[in-house]
Amino acid sequence: DIQMTQSPSSLSASVGDRVTITCRASQSIGDSLNWYQQNPGKAPKLLIYHASSLQSGVPSRFSGGGSGTDFTLTISNLQPEDFATFYCQQSHKSPPWTFGQGTKVEI
């Protein structure tokens, strides 16, 4: 199975900051990479798919990049509602479609 490793596991930031989260795959997955946001007590929400495509309705301060094994999620101008946990997920070919362990963005 493909393993996904996120870094950091947590980070502290302030409103208005720019933050970057990294996700690394154990083998090349092309651009088959999704990012999800999960607020406490809520279901995950799709932010980015195809490594860099913004899901409809997601603010443009979220952006994704990378291909192969290394990917990033960047949040510009951090807003109060962005303090949450973020997960990457690979969806290369057939399942299992594994998630990273998550990155918690804290105030």
Place this chain on the structure above:
Amino acid sequence: EVQLVESGGGLVKPGESLRLSCAASGFMFSTYTMNWVRQAPGKGLEWVSSIGPGGSYTYYAESLKGRFTISRDNAKNSLYLQMNNLRVEDTAIYYCARVQQYTNGYLSDYWGQGSLVTVSS
């Protein structure tokens, strides 16, 4: 409006069984692959299982093979997860999610609110 509503969770003892259901509405259920994803208390997301639109192909996390069975009834717009021989480590919130395919990959664009399964003696 797309809606996914899970049900069937609860408290069971180790070794017992439980069947989760996910009622879908607001989209053509029979044309979508569906996922189950779980989250243990305080832990991250774990992909559990997927089923194709017609139910002809299914996939499972290796650690769950033989104990969990995914199925669907397209006439009832419903997804199921039969969980047998439950273990304490299966305690989690179980989410159903709709899957869409894009070039070279798949995404989950709609998720249910989750159903809590607690396995404890």
